[in-house]
Amino acid sequence: MLFFITRRLILTVFLLLLVSMITFAIFFLVPRLAGQNAYELAAQYVGRNPTPGAIKAVEIKLGLNDPLYLQYGRYIKGIVAGIHYNNGPDVSYCPFPCFGYSFRNDQPVWPQLISDAPVTLSIAIGAAVLWLIGGVAIGVLSALRRGSFFDRLSMGIALAGVSLPVFFTGLVSLELFSYKWAIFPNVHYVGITTNPLLWARNLVLPWLTLAFLYAALYARLTRAGMLETMGEDYIRTARAKGLPERRVVLKHGLRAALTPIVTIFGLDLGLLLGGAILTETTFSMPGLGQFTILAIQNQDLPEIMGVVMIASFFIVIANMIVDIMYAVVDPRVRF
Amino acid sequence: MKRRSIFAATALGAMAALLISACSSGGSSSSSGSTPGSTTAAVAFNAGLNSVVNPSSQKGGTLTFDNSSTPDSFDPGNTYYAWVLNFDRLFAMPLFTYKSCPGTCGLQLVPDLATDMGTTSDNGLTWTFHIQSDVKFEDGTTVTSQDVKYAIERTYDRSVMANGPTYYQVLLKDPTYPGPYKDRAKNLMGLTSVQTPNATTIVFNLQAPFPDFPYVLAFPNTAPVPPAKDTGTNYQLHPMSTGPYKFQSYQLNKQLVLVPNTEWNPATDPNAKQLPSKIIMNLNVNQADIDNRLLAGDIQVDSAGTGVAAAAQAKILSNPTLKADSDDPYTGFAFFAYLNTKVAPMNNVHCREAVEYAVNKVNTQTAYGGPYAGGAIASTVMPPNIVGYKKFDLYNALTQSTGDVTAAKQQLAMCGQPNGFTTNLAYRSDRPKETAAATAIQASLALVGIKATLKGYPAGSYYTDFAGAPAYVHSHDIGIAMGGWGADWPDGFGFLDELSAGNTIAPTGNTNIEELNDPVVNNMFKQSNSQTATANQALWPQIDEQIMKDAGILPLIYAKALLYRPTNLTNVYVQAYYGMFNYAVLGVQS
Numbered sequence: 001m002l003f004f005i006t007r008r009l010i011l012t013v014f015l016l017l018l019v020s021m022i023t024f025a026i027f028f029l030v031p032r033l034a035g036q037n038a039y040e041l042a043a044q045y046v047g048r049n050p051t052p053g054a055i056k057a058v059e060i061k062l063g064l065n066d067p068l069y070l071q072y073g074r075y076i077k078g079i080v081a082g083i084h085y086n087n088g089p090d091v092s093y094c095p096f097p098c099f100g101y102s103f104r105n106d107q108p109v110w111p112q113l114i115s116d117a118p119v120t121l122s123i124a125i126g127a128a129v130l131w132l133i134g135g136v137a138i139g140v141l142s143a144l145r146r147g148s149f150f151d152r153l154s155m156g157i158a159l160a161g162v163s164l165p166v167f168f169t170g171l172v173s174l175e176l177f178s179y180k181w182a183i184f185p186n187v188h189y190v191g192i193t194t195n196p197l198l199w200a201r202n203l204v205l206p207w208l209t210l211a212f213l214y215a216a217l218y219a220r221l222t223r224a225g226m227l228e229t230m231g232e233d234y235i236r237t238a239r240a241k242g243l244p245e246r247r248v249v250l251k252h253g254l255r256a257a258l259t260p261i262v263t264i265f266g267l268d269l270g271l272l273l274g275g276a277i278l279t280e281t282t283f284s285m286p287g288l289g290q291f292t293i294l295a296i297q298n299q300d301l302p303e304i305m306g307v308v309m310i311a312s313f314f315i316v317i318a319n320m321i322v323d324i325m326y327a328v329v330d331p332r333v334r335f
Numbered sequence: 336m337k338r339r340s341i342f343a344a345t346a347l348g349a350m351a352a353l354l355i356s357a358c359s360s361g362g363s364s365s366s367s368g369s370t371p372g373s374t375t376a377a378v379a380f381n382a383g384l385n386s387v388v389n390p391s392s393q394k395g396g397t398l399t400f401d402n403s404s405t406p407d408s409f410d411p412g413n414t415y416y417a418w419v420l421n422f423d424r425l426f427a428m429p430l431f432t433y434k435s436c437p438g439t440c441g442l443q444l445v446p447d448l449a450t451d452m453g454t455t456s457d458n459g460l461t462w463t464f465h466i467q468s469d470v471k472f473e474d475g476t477t478v479t480s481q482d483v484k485y486a487i488e489r490t491y492d493r494s495v496m497a498n499g500p501t502y503y504q505v506l507l508k509d510p511t512y513p514g515p516y517k518d519r520a521k522n523l524m525g526l527t528s529v530q531t532p533n534a535t536t537i538v539f540n541l542q543a544p545f546p547d548f549p550y551v552l553a554f555p556n557t558a559p560v561p562p563a564k565d566t567g568t569n570y571q572l573h574p575m576s577t578g579p580y581k582f583q584s585y586q587l588n589k590q591l592v593l594v595p596n597t598e599w600n601p602a603t604d605p606n607a608k609q610l611p612s613k614i615i616m617n618l619n620v621n622q623a624d625i626d627n628r629l630l631a632g633d634i635q636v637d638s639a640g641t642g643v644a645a646a647a648q649a650k651i652l653s654n655p656t657l658k659a660d661s662d663d664p665y666t667g668f669a670f671f672a673y674l675n676t677k678v679a680p681m682n683n684v685h686c687r688e689a690v691e692y693a694v695n696k697v698n699t700q701t702a703y704g705g706p707y708a709g710g711a712i713a714s715t716v717m718p719p720n721i722v723g724y725k726k727f728d729l730y731n732a733l734t735q736s737t738g739d740v741t742a743a744k745q746q747l748a749m750c751g752q753p754n755g756f757t758t759n760l761a762y763r764s765d766r767p768k769e770t771a772a773a774t775a776i777q778a779s780l781a782l783v784g785i786k787a788t789l790k791g792y793p794a795g796s797y798y799t800d801f802a803g804a805p806a807y808v809h810s811h812d813i814g815i816a817m818g819g820w821g822a823d824w825p826d827g828f829g830f831l832d833e834l835s836a837g838n839t840i841a842p843t844g845n846t847n848i849e850e851l852n853d854p855v856v857n858n859m860f861k862q863s864n865s866q867t868a869t870a871n872q873a874l875w876p877q878i879d880e881q882i883m884k885d886a887g888i889l890p891l892i893y894a895k896a897l898l899y900r901p902t903n904l905t906n907v908y909v910q911a912y913y914g915m916f917n918y919a920v921l922g923v924q925s
Contacts, residue, residue: 043799044799047413049846051505087495087568105568179630286588294588
């Protein structure tokens with residue numbers, strides 16, 4: 001197991017390096033190939049009616065006139081060893097891991113990512129707990145009561161959950177529960193350490209919105225898996241031996257059906273940890289997803305690089321955890 | 336089986352309880368538009384344009400602003416956004432400001448940190464100002480003229496201060512001054528064109544006479560900055576306040592919290608008030624969320640000042656109570672189609688006049704959002720809230736707003752194109768309203784035989800690489816280009832100079848997109864430099880009319896914004912220069 005984890009971590013580093021190269025190429029190289037020169041690129045980061053001297057000054061400050069391999073090398077060096085940054089009257093040092101300074105607001109990217117991460121973590125993990133418990137429970141019950149009113153109703157609602165986009169569900173929930181009925185008024189992010197109750201209250205709607213979509217998927221997935229495993233011979237054997245039905249369902253049925261659910265859960269959670277873009281935008285939650293949108297809108301290349309690296313890291317780690325969970329869930333899997 | 340039944344029943348019961356409590360709790364507040372507990376009498380639509388709505392000196396409460404985006408910077412020396420210029424007056428005191436009063440009174444420039452409007456000498460090349468002697472920073476230190484000089488010096492280093500206006504480098508002597516950051520020992524206080532003979536006097540030496548110079552000093556980049564407290568690019572996180580409020584905390588691009596500045600003396604700053612106990616600015620909030628929170632009274636101001644979105648507009652305009660709590664001011668911005676004077680056949684004035692007559696202004700107004708959210712049909716270059724505005728209508732924009740096909744065809748005959756001509760029409764393709772307006776123009780030109788091919792470009796590089804790059808415009812036969820303009824200060828020079836003076840044509844970032852180089856216009860601008868600002872007020876409408884005679888600009892709309900004022904907001908009125916509520920005087924009913 002230890003060897004497995006070590007090997008995966010080493011591979012993670014190489015993978016992140018590859019992701020950084022591809023992202024850098026997309027956002028730094030492609031504009032050049034499209035004919036945009038460093039001066040034109042710098043003009044995007046200067047205010048209104050800039051003088052040529054102002055654009056040139058920004059071009060030099062951002063290093064846009066350096067060869068691309070030099071810009072990339074400087075970026076990677078910053079992540080590993082930190083960089084010095086001229087902020088005007090003095091020079092600041094940005095320590096490891098330094099993901100550079102924003103082209104727009106001259107602030108280091110890493111602290112902004114760290115500041116936004118708790119918001120995304122709060123939304124993603126809270127919703128994940130809800131959709132996992134809710135989706136799996138509904139899936140199990142639907143499978144056990146196949147063809148019943150409950151089964152049809154829950155799968156119908158699941159279909160709605162899968163079909164309705166997050167921003168629609170979110171806006172409807174805001175309109176009803178925040179503006180019209182004021183059950184959750186003035187939804188905005190409050191840190192858990194600032195006020196745990198307000199933190200939870202303001203996250204109920206984002207949690208439910210996100211969980212509604214994913215729970216639907218998980219319910220259908222669980223139901224399909226349960227229907228398959230509950231029809232197996234060993235289930236009949238377990239019942240014939242006189243085991244309690246609850247034990248038959250949970251220990252023998254659900255456990256066998258969990259493997260695909262664990263797989264997809266890891267992927268979903270990993271993706272969400274990189275930023276629940278639609279949810280954060282709908283509910284104005286300042287997480288990594290909203291950070292990503294702004295970075296792209298502002299064409300702020302260091303911020304784009306930083307958030308892509310973070311998102312990639314979460315996905316890779318989530319996949320590693322999923323692989324480890326296989327051994328827990330399925331005794332046949334060993335490393 | 337029994338346990339599953341109990342579980343299912345419990346789950347269903349919980350869902351039912353939630354639904355029942357939801358249906359029975361709370362009440363709709365959005366339809367009435369009133370905030371619980373408010374006893375303010377009903378006011379009329381547009382009451383805030385010319386009067387103070389909910390006047391109050393009540394202190395206390397938390398005033399909350401929301402914004403759908405972020406500032407370019409909260410550093411007063413590094414910003415150019417209109418709403419930030421307005422908001423900065425809560426913590427920055429520049430040399431001059433606009434008088435805090437409703438109506439056209441709000442266009443009047445008045446001293447703020449300065450004691451008076453200053454004196455000129457040396458044929459207008461030297462301006463001398465005195466500053467108030469008892470204004471303090473938030474840490475209790477007294478503001479001196481050297482702090483004002485340093486604030487101006489900072490703006491010279493564009494690698495650090497990339498966003499703000501660049502007027503000092505153009506107007507003052509010593510344009511090659513590198514700023515106080517490079518070789519700091521040598522360059523700190525090294526700007527020779529600005530002198531500080533004593534702690535309360537500051538002298539500016541200009542390259543050429545410029546009567547509008549006090550307007551330039553109304554930007555917040557003249558708000559004093561103590562050199563020892565300047566943290567460069569980090570100054571935006573906590574500028575040293577000289578206004579009624581100071582920074583308590585600022586989470587970059589998320590939330591700013593202001594609290595009263597105990598060192599602020601209201602006697603030194605009559606154009607600002609210190610009423611709320613706390614001011615919160617939330618950034619990057621979904622626009623629909625902002626509008627709904629405004630209507631629900633959860634927040635008091637949408638600080639962007641560009642008005643509510645379409646869904647809220649429909650709600651407000653269809654509800655008399657909500658409409659009575661809103662204002663629809665001119666924003667000071669105008670949208671145009673620039674008619675290039677160098678690209679054939681648009682280089683013939685009669686071909687341009689044909690376009691002026693032919694365009695259906697009603698359709699373009701609709702494309703921009705209609706009369707409330709888009710703006711009023713324009714017939715002049717300057718909008719009505721600019722000093723020097725005079726109403727005239729050379730091309731029947733107001734009397735035949737759907738287009739004068741007959742007159743257009745007459746002009747086509749005069750320019751030798753009786754059957755029309757072809758040209759390209761540039762617009763910003765990532766702006767839906769501009770796209771719709773360009774399409775409407777294309778359709779109305781087609782009625783007189785002018786075939787305009789639409790050419791869309793990204794907004795981010797529209798002025799630097801495309802419509803604002805004359806070489807590109809010529810090589811791609813762009814005879815018409817869409818655009819908009821807002822003045823840096825509300826007089827004719829501020830609005831018209833960069834749009835139409837011959838010496839402003841630039842190879843990139845060009846704002847004189849029609850490339851007008853009319854000696855009559857140029858001479859009038861030159862004349863304005865040797866006259867006082869008051870005398871120039873008669874000159875601006877003449878320049879406006881000449882530009883329209885040249886048919887270099889096709890005015891489309893004077894932009895407006897539908898602003899909603901919650902009933903718990905006090906001292907509300909539109910500051911004419913900003914075209915939005917005056918943020919420096921607002922209060923909130925607790």
